[in-house]
Amino acid sequence: MAWLTDGEGDVVQLRRRPNTFLECLQSLEGVGLQLVEIRIQPDSLRAVEVKGANYTMRPVLSLLFAATFWGIVWYPLRRLEEAGLTGPWQMVVSYSAAFATLALLSWPGLRGMSAHKGKLLLMALAAGWTNLGFVLAMLEGTVARVLILFYLSPLWTVLLGHFFLREPLTRLTVITLCMGLAGALLMLWEPGVSFAAIGWRDLMAVTAGFAFAVTNVLTRALAELGTRQKTLVSWAGVVLLSLAVVLFQGQPLPQVSWQAWAGSIGLGMLGFLSATLAVIYGVSRMPVQRSAVILLVEILVGALSAWWLAGESLSLREWLGGGMIMLAGVIAISEEQVSEQH
Numbered sequence: 001m002a003w004l005t006d007g008e009g010d011v012v013q014l015r016r017r018p019n020t021f022l023e024c025l026q027s028l029e030g031v032g033l034q035l036v037e038i039r040i041q042p043d044s045l046r047a048v049e050v051k052g053a054n055y056t057m058r059p060v061l062s063l064l065f066a067a068t069f070w071g072i073v074w075y076p077l078r079r080l081e082e083a084g085l086t087g088p089w090q091m092v093v094s095y096s097a098a099f100a101t102l103a104l105l106s107w108p109g110l111r112g113m114s115a116h117k118g119k120l121l122l123m124a125l126a127a128g129w130t131n132l133g134f135v136l137a138m139l140e141g142t143v144a145r146v147l148i149l150f151y152l153s154p155l156w157t158v159l160l161g162h163f164f165l166r167e168p169l170t171r172l173t174v175i176t177l178c179m180g181l182a183g184a185l186l187m188l189w190e191p192g193v194s195f196a197a198i199g200w201r202d203l204m205a206v207t208a209g210f211a212f213a214v215t216n217v218l219t220r221a222l223a224e225l226g227t228r229q230k231t232l233v234s235w236a237g238v239v240l241l242s243l244a245v246v247l248f249q250g251q252p253l254p255q256v257s258w259q260a261w262a263g264s265i266g267l268g269m270l271g272f273l274s275a276t277l278a279v280i281y282g283v284s285r286m287p288v289q290r291s292a293v294i295l296l297v298e299i300l301v302g303a304l305s306a307w308w309l310a311g312e313s314l315s316l317r318e319w320l321g322g323g324m325i326m327l328a329g330v331i332a333i334s335e336e337q338v339s340e341q342h
Contacts, residue, residue, distance in 0.1 A: 063282035063294040069275040071147070071301025074138040075309055076271075080264055084256035087136045088249070091242035093261065094268030095131070098276075099235040101269050108228035116225065119218055123230065124237025126214040131238045132245065133208030141201030143306035144314050147299045148187065148322035149205035154329040155180040156213030164217060176331045183324025186317060227280060296326055 080090055113120060137146045155177050161167040188202060219230055254260075282294075299322070306312040314322065 059282040059285040060294060062278040064297060066275045066278040066282065067295050067297040068301050069271060071298040072305045073267075073271065074143050074302065075305065076263065076267055077135060077139060080260055080267075081139055083260040083263075084254045085260055085264055086251060086254070087139050088132065088242045088245040089251065089254055090264050090267075091132050091135060091238055092246065093264040094272055095235045095238040095242070097265040097268035098273040099232060099239065101273055102228065102235075103232060106228060108226050108232065110229075112225055113229060113233075116222055119222055120233050123215055123218040123222070124233050125241065126211045126218065126237070127234030128237035128239075128241030129211040130208050130215055132242050133204045133211065137201045137204040137208065141199070141205065142312050142314070143310070144299060144303035144312065144322070145187065145318060146201065146205040147302045148325055149184065149202060150209040150212070151296075151299065151325055151329050152180055152184060152206060153209035153212040153216075154332045156210045157216050158332050160213055160217045161220070165220060173332060176328045180325050180328030180332070183321040183328065186321030186324065188321075189317075231276060231280075296330070299326065
């Protein structure tokens with residue numbers, strides 16, 4: 001067994017056949033790792049443990065896939081709306097398909113859920129508005145603007161975690177919150193226009209981000225429940241809340257082609273389902289700070305795709321405000337991870 005280190009403290013295990021052992025060590029030393037100790041067991045070399053960064057690319061690729069999907073999902077959503085499927089109907093169809101697929105492939109059971117009915121109901125409502133509000137804002141608003149305002153969610157998560165989960169609120173966190181809110185004000189401010197005239201699209205993006213923060217906090221509070229249980233509850237909330245909006249607005253069953261129905265079903269089964277699983281896989285296998293930075297690719301993909309496909313763009317003032325929000329979000333998540341480690 002060999003021990004190598006670069007001083008970071010993480011551990012990675014590499015398995016190699018004995019005849020390629022020295023070749024493996026040379027390649028690792030070539031990227032800055034130092035050989036500390038070698039212990040060779042009689043029969044075979046069982047493992048090589050390396051203190052350093054995790055070099056597997058699967059979590060990174062998973063998060064890049066999810067970020068790319070959420071950055072460009074506005075396009076199929078708008079195409080389906082043009083075909084006659086409104087935003088609420090799309091959420092009913094797509095998330096019903098995602099729910100049914102996951103439930104049939106891997107039903108998690110109901111164990112432990114009866115003791116948390118109140119929190120699960122609140123999480124379903126929060127998750128429902130997270131997705132419905134986000135989609136409605138994306139359908140009518142400027143894509144990059146919606147994504148950036150939604151990204152205020154890490155700041156809301158820190159505040160909610162402090163007040164409801166008793167998580168510490170440091171001086172840096174307070175500064176970060178102020179910077180993020182200042183960025184939002186800079187984005188929303190229009191010369192000669194009062195803040196009372198802020199569009200409903202912006203309000204939907206901000207409130208959807210807040211609902212996402214509520215969902216995250218409740219997910220932590222329900223740590224004893226399984227990920228699949230909470231995912232299915234969240235998706236059920238999307239379907240039920242979207243159905244409520246459909247009934248409240250009196251929207252009839254859309255008379256659209258079978259291709260539109262199939263497209264919405266496919267978006268749920270192949271898109272929302274796979275993107276959700278990709279985020280869960282990636283975030284659970286790398287530090288929160290790194291995953292947060294990678295997920296910022298969503299805003300870049302959204303801005304570029306909207307510029308290319310829809311001719312949308314942001315002003316310099318909006319980009320400056322958006323940059324403040326994104327930086328504040330990354331700092332908030334990084335600070336949160338540090339506090340968890342202590």
